[in-house]
Amino acid sequence: MQNLPEINHCSPNLKAYWCASCKAHNTFDIKRGGSGNNTTWTYHCKACRFSMFNPTDVSPWKKGFFIFTVLAFLIAIPLGFICLVKGDTNSNSFGLSLCLAGFGAFAGWIAWMMHKYMREWNLWHSAQRRKSPEILARDSREHPFQPEYDSSGDFTAWAEQFLAPEEVAQLHGKYGRGMFIPTDQ
Numbered sequence: 803m804q805n806l807p808e809i810n811h812c813s814p815n816l817k818a819y820w821c822a823s824c825k826a827h828n829t830f831d832i833k834r835g836g837s838g839n840n841t842t843w844t845y846h847c848k849a850c851r852f853s854m855f856n857p858t859d860v861s862p863w864k865k866g867f868f869i870f871t872v873l874a875f876l877i878a879i880p881l882g883f884i885c886l887v888k889g890d891t892n893s894n895s896f897g898l899s900l901c902l903a904g905f906g907a908f909a910g911w912i913a914w915m916m917h918k919y920m921r922e923w924n925l926w927h928s929a930q931r932r933k934s935p936e937i938l939a940r941d942s943r944e945h946p947f948q949p950e951y952d953s954s955g956d957f958t959a960w961a962e963q964f965l966a967p968e969e970v971a972q973l974h975g976k977y978g979r980g981m982f983i984p985t986d987q
């Protein structure tokens with residue numbers, strides 16, 4: 803099937819998962835990891851398998867990782883410096899300062915990666931937002947990847963980012979003769 807006219811995957815939607823590699827809200831496969839309270843879901847682009855992200859979800863995480871990095875270094879640097887001045891490099895305090903610096907650096911790397919992808923999103927978002935609905939429809943038709951209908955729960959989750967549940971049910975009725983697996987999230 804070529805192009806689902808009901809959903810434009812090239813029209814920016816802050817609450818929809820986006821592929822930074824394909825520059826579109828492509829359809830995805832949802833992978834579940836962990837269990838219980840630690841269950842995580844990752845969304846893999848159907849076109850390139852890249853891990854997709856939801857711009858609304860990423861912003862607070864990016865801020866959180868950045869704040870953690872700043873706080874970790876604010877504690878680690880003076881603490882490590884005091885230990886070095888005292889020649890106390892075998893103490894627990896020096897070990898703690900190294901640990902904090904390590905965690906801070908890791909959190910900083912994650913914050914930087916999030917910043918990089920959010921920047922790509924922002925550039926794409928502002929460019930697409932300036933386009934007319936007609937141009938956006940053309941972008942969608944001409945995009946190298948075309949979302950295809952399927953009856954899976956992953957497809958339903960993707961469609962529900964753009965349409966109300968009853969509109970998604972209509973989509974299933976139109977393309978899938980009403981056969982579909984509801985989302986379990």
Ligand SMILES: [Zn+2]
Binds near residue numbers: 821822825852
């Ligand atoms: Zn992709």
